[in-house]
Amino acid sequence: PPVLIIYQVISLCPRHRYQRKYPYAHVGRTLCQPPTRTLSETQYFFVDVSTLSSLGTHYQLRISRVDSFTLHTDKKFSFTASPSQPQYFKYVFPDGVDTAIVKVNSEMTFPCSVMSIQDIQCPVYDLDNNVAFIGMYQTMTKTAAITVQRKDFPSNSFYVVVVVKTEDEACGGPLRFYPLRPDELIDAGNRSKTLDVVVSPAISCESLSQAGQTVHHSQCSREKCSCLSLFPFLFLSNISSSLLPFSLFPLSLHPLSPSQRIVTGRSRQESLSSIEEDDYDTLADIDSDKNIVRTKKYLCVSDLARKDKRVVNVTGNQDICYYNFLCAHPLGNLSAFNNILSNLGYVMLGLLFLLIVLQRDIIHSRALDRHDLNALECGIPKHFGLFYAMGTALMMEGLLSACYHVCPNYTNFQFDTSFMYMIAGLCVLKLYQKRHPDINASAYTAYACLAAVIFFSVLGVVFGKGNMVFWIIFSVLHILATMLLSTQLYYMGRWRLDSGILRRIVYVIYTDCIRQCSGPMYISRHLITDIVWLLFGLSRAAYGLLKTPNDFASYLLAIAICNLLLYFAFYIIMKLRSGERIQCMAMVCILFTAVVWGFALFFFFQGLSTWQKTPAESQEHNRDCIVLSFFDDHDIWHFLSSIAMFGSFLVLLTMDDDLDDVQRDKIFVF
Numbered sequence: 001p002p003v004l005i006i007y008q009v010i011s012l013c014p015r016h017r018y019q020r021k022y023p024y025a026h027v028g029r030t031l032c033q034p035p036t037r038t039l040s041e042t043q044y045f046f047v048d049v050s051t052l053s054s055l056g057t058h059y060q061l062r063i064s065r066v067d068s069f070t071l072h073t074d075k076k077f078s079f080t081a082s083p084s085q086p087q088y089f090k091y092v093f094p095d096g097v098d099t100a101i102v103k104v105n106s107e108m109t110f111p112c113s114v115m116s117i118q119d120i121q122c123p124v125y126d127l128d129n130n131v132a133f134i135g136m137y138q139t140m141t142k143t144a145a146i147t148v149q150r151k152d153f154p155s156n157s158f159y160v161v162v163v164v165k166t167e168d169e170a171c172g173g174p175l176r177f178y179p180l181r182p183d184e185l186i187d188a189g190n191r192s193k194t195l196d197v198v199v200s201p202a203i204s205c206e207s208l209s210q211a212g213q214t215v216h217h218s219q220c221s222r223e224k225c226s227c228l229s230l231f232p233f234l235f236l237s238n239i240s241s242s243l244l245p246f247s248l249f250p251l252s253l254h255p256l257s258p259s260q261r262i263v264t265g266r267s268r269q270e271s272l273s274s275i276e277e278d279d280y281d282t283l284a285d286i287d288s289d290k291n292i293v294r295t296k297k298y299l300c301v302s303d304l305a306r307k308d309k310r311v312v313n314v315t316g317n318q319d320i321c322y323y324n325f326l327c328a329h330p331l332g333n334l335s336a337f338n339n340i341l342s343n344l345g346y347v348m349l350g351l352l353f354l355l356i357v358l359q360r361d362i363i364h365s366r367a368l369d370r371h372d373l374n375a376l377e378c379g380i381p382k383h384f385g386l387f388y389a390m391g392t393a394l395m396m397e398g399l400l401s402a403c404y405h406v407c408p409n410y411t412n413f414q415f416d417t418s419f420m421y422m423i424a425g426l427c428v429l430k431l432y433q434k435r436h437p438d439i440n441a442s443a444y445t446a447y448a449c450l451a452a453v454i455f456f457s458v459l460g461v462v463f464g465k466g467n468m469v470f471w472i473i474f475s476v477l478h479i480l481a482t483m484l485l486s487t488q489l490y491y492m493g494r495w496r497l498d499s500g501i502l503r504r505i506v507y508v509i510y511t512d513c514i515r516q517c518s519g520p521m522y523i524s525r526h527l528i529t530d531i532v533w534l535l536f537g538l539s540r541a542a543y544g545l546l547k548t549p550n551d552f553a554s555y556l557l558a559i560a561i562c563n564l565l566l567y568f569a570f571y572i573i574m575k576l577r578s579g580e581r582i583q584c585m586a587m588v589c590i591l592f593t594a595v596v597w598g599f600a601l602f603f604f605f606q607g608l609s610t611w612q613k614t615p616a617e618s619q620e621h622n623r624d625c626i627v628l629s630f631f632d633d634h635d636i637w638h639f640l641s642s643i644a645m646f647g648s649f650l651v652l653l654t655m656d657d658d659l660d661d662v663q664r665d666k667i668f669v670f
Contacts, residue, residue: 020166020167020186021185021186022083022166022185022186022187022188023185023187023188024083024084024188026082026084026085027084027085028084028085029085029086029126030066030069030086030087030088030124030126031045032122032123032124033069033090033120033122034122047061049061068089069089069090070089070090070091070092071089071090071091071160071197071199072199073094073097073100073199073200073201074198074199074200074201075198076196076197076198077089077196077197077198078194078195078196079162079194079195079197080192080193080194080195081113081162081163081164081192081193081195082164082191082192082193083111083128083163083164083165083166083188083191086126086127086161086162086163086164087126087161087162088118088124088126088159088160088161088162089159089160089197090120090157090158090159090160091157091158091159091160091199092156092157093150093153093156093157097150097201098149098150098151099147099148099149099150099201099202099203099329099330100147100148100150100199100200100201100202101145101146101147101148101199101200101201101202101326102115102117102145102146102147102148102160102197102198102199103143103144103145103197103198103199103200103326104140104143104144104145104160104162104195104196104197105142105143105195105196105197106140106141106142106143106193106194106195106196107142107194108142108193108194109141109142109171110141110168110171110173111164111165111168111191111193112139112140112141112164112165112167112168112169112170112171112173112616113139113140113141113144113162113163113164113165113171113193113195114128114131114132114137114138114139114140114161114162114163114164114165115137115138115140115144115146115160115161115162116131116132116135116136116137116138116159116160116161116162116163117135117136117137117146117148117158117159117160117161118134118135118158118159118161119134119135119153119154119155119158119159120153120155120157120158120159124159124161125161126161126163127163128163128164128165128166131161131163132316132317134316135159135161135316136148136316136318137161137316137317137318137319138318138319138325138615138616138619139165139170139171139319139614139615139616140171140616140619141171141172141616141617141619141620142619142620143326143619143620143622144325144616144619145325145326145328145619145622146318146325147202147325147328147329147330147335149330160197160199162195162197164191164192164193166188166191170614170616171614171616171617172613172614172616172617202329203329203625203629203630318335318615319615319616320407320409320615321335321336321407321408321409322408322409322609322610322611322615322618323335323336323339323408323609324336324339324608324609324622324623324632324634325619325622326622326623326624326625326632327608327622327623327624327625327630327631327632329630334406335407336405338625338630338631338632338635339405339408339632339634339635339638340402340405340406341635342631342634342635342636342638342639343398343399343401343402343405343638343642344398345398345638345639345642345643346394346395346397346398346399346401346638346642346645347395347398347399349394349642349643349645349646350391350392350393350394350395350396350397350398350646351391351395352646353387353390353391353394353646353649353650354388354391354392356650356653357384357387357388357391357653360382360384360653361382361384364382364384374660374661377663377664378659378660378661378662378663378664379656379659379660379661379662379664379667380434380435380656380659380667381437381664383433383437385443386426386429386430386433387430387649387652387653389426390423390426390427390430390649390652391649393419393422393423393426394419394423394642394645394646394649396419396422397419397420397422397423397645398642400415400416400418400419401415401416401638403415404416408609408611409611410461410551410611410612411461413461413551413553413554413611414454414457414458414461414553416553417457417553417554417556417557418454418457420557420560420561421450421453421454421457421556421557421560422450422454423645424557424560424561424563424564425446425449425450425453425560426446427564427568427648427652428563428564428567429441429446430652431567431568431571431652432489432567434571434656435667435668435669435670436669453556453560456474456477456556457552457553457556460474460552460553460555460556461552461553464548464552465550465552466548466550467548468548471544471545471548472545474544475541475542475544475545478537478540478541478544478559479537479538479541482533482534482537482538483534485533486530486533486534489529489530490530529566529567529570532566533563533566536562536563536566537559540558540559540562550612551612570670571670572655574668574670575655575656575670578668578670580656580658580659581658582655582658583654583657583658585654585657586651586654586655586657586658589647589650589651589654590651590655592647593644593647593648593650593651596640596643596644596647597641597644597648599640600636600637600640600641600643600644603633603634603636603637603640604634604637604641606623606633606634606637607621608621608622608623608632608633608634609621609622
């Protein structure tokens with residue numbers, strides 16, 4: 001069994017990252033458990049104690065046996081750790097358990113700690129300055145959780161290492177000032193932390209198959225776990241896992257299993273990188289080294305297809321991705337496959353909406369071919385192009401949201417919001433096209449405007465965080481765009497933005513306000529809406545300048561959604577005011593969509609993680625799975641929001657069906 005060595009030293013002053021010195025009176029280390037060949041084998045070790053003091057230093061050495069070293073499944077174990085006394089324990093996978101989740105909890109927010117999962121090997125990296133060298137690790141305040149798979153550990157066991165940091169900056173805590181004198185000791189105070197660790201079995205492949213309700217077959221082994229029966233999307237598990245980030249998702253860093261990350265003594269045949277200049281001493285080099293193979297006079301394809309699979313994962317740092325670690329189920333190189341799978345609803349419902357639009361398009365085309373008078377002269381003109389674009393955008397939203405959830409963080413959030421801007425813009429265009437089919441924006445103009453929005457979103461992600469110059473430029477452009485759009489809507493496109501615009505503005509002010517008092521011509525139709533829209537734009541621009549929020553993508557998305565809601569409310573009010581009615585089907589869609597949106601937003605605001613805080617602080621918001629022990633609150637948001645978006649599209653598709661028998665010269669424009 002392991003041996004715990006405790007030193008009692010009068011003055012031990014280790015140096016740390018910021019070259020501060022902290023005195024510790026007690027230092028304890030657990031010896032790594034070496035492999036034994038026989039039960040009766042005797043092993044020896046040496047303990048060296050040194051000091052830089054010019055005077056003699058008294059110390060006490062105590063060696064004790066660690067009895068509670070092996071963790072047991074579903075049994076909580078409590079312990080205490082400190083910067084000078086890290087702790088680690090061993091866990092062995094029992095039979096029938098292929099995936100386990102390691103949870104470490106503490107009642108104390110500080111001191112900041114690190115939880116690491118390492119393979120059974122010596123030495124164990126259990127110090128603040130080397131715990132990140134191997135394995136998977138997370139910084140933590142109160143909660144940390146890492147999902148571990150048996151196939152990643154050849155020995156079917158691993159170490160759970162807990163290290164308490166000397167400083168709290170990594171967890172969002174204050175950073176101590178530098179001492180006035182270089183050799184001045186800093187009192188670290190009491191940095192002991194009491195923690196609980198428990199290892200529980202995670203969901204298995206069989207349970208995952210049952211969650212899909214389409215149980216055909218599932219294959220589970222220590223080397224590979226493929227659950228092909230969950231959804232059609234899961235058939236991708238047959239693809240080499242190392243190719244998934246290239247074929248489906250943007251290249252990003254995400255946590256790597258220890259067996260993939262710890263590579264020692266690779267042969268030249270396996271090497272992916274160029275080899276330094278070397279002497280080739282053995283005949284085997286002729287067949288194994290690429291620098292020799294490629295000098296052959298006659299090359300074959302096999303000579304240039306010798307590289308093994310490229311691995312894009314380069315780190316075990318789980319702080320770079322803001323998962324809900326308490327409900328993150330891995331599949332291959334995907335650490336939170338449940339958050340990716342739940343986006344399937346967007347794709348499926350987007351496809352269903354396209355089929356519904358196609359059916360209506362075919363029916364309308366046949367009516368035109370028959371020269372049906374209702375189709376030619378009655379109702380809102382039927383244009384289905386934007387509806388097709390909306391359905392495609394819903395499918396793309398699911399795909400890009402899945403890309404974001406490969407590794408959720410501030411930089412990747414632009415993938416999650418890109419098609420949300422597109423959807424909001426397309427819905428506004430469709431509402432406007434219903435009553436203004438001849439003066440609606442062309443496809444080129446609409447595409448250019450949406451591209452500009454996404455471009456500014458990227459600029460905001462890169463430059464907007466705390467940059468006042470960016471916020472001033474964006475706010476000015478936002479106000480100008482709002483004013484131009486309001487003018488376009490009020491004058492029905494009967495104005496031009498050219499060199500004579502200022503002269504015409506002065507002329508209108510002189511004739512309508514000074515020479516004679518003329519009121520606005522379209523008060524109820526556009527003036528009130530334009531004023532509300534302009535005031536909203538000014539308020540959002542002022543908020544951005546005063547607050548400069550860190551999450552620019554969400555700020556921009558809020559502007560788009562609020563503009564859509566304002567225009568939709570205006571459209572419904574004017575429709576009812578004009579004496580039109582909403583048919584039963586459209587009313588059911590509106591009520592159903594509103595209820596689903598309410599439930600969806602409830603789950604969205606649960607906030608299971610947030611990259612606006614440090615990774616350790618984000619993990620305090622993590623929660624356990626709530627559905628089938630596989631899906632969390634954010635997955636439910638994905639399911640419900642996809643249904644709500646589908647319902648919103650149906651509202652836009654059916655809300656003017658009551659006008660299909662009304663002559664177009666009796667339908668009001670607003």
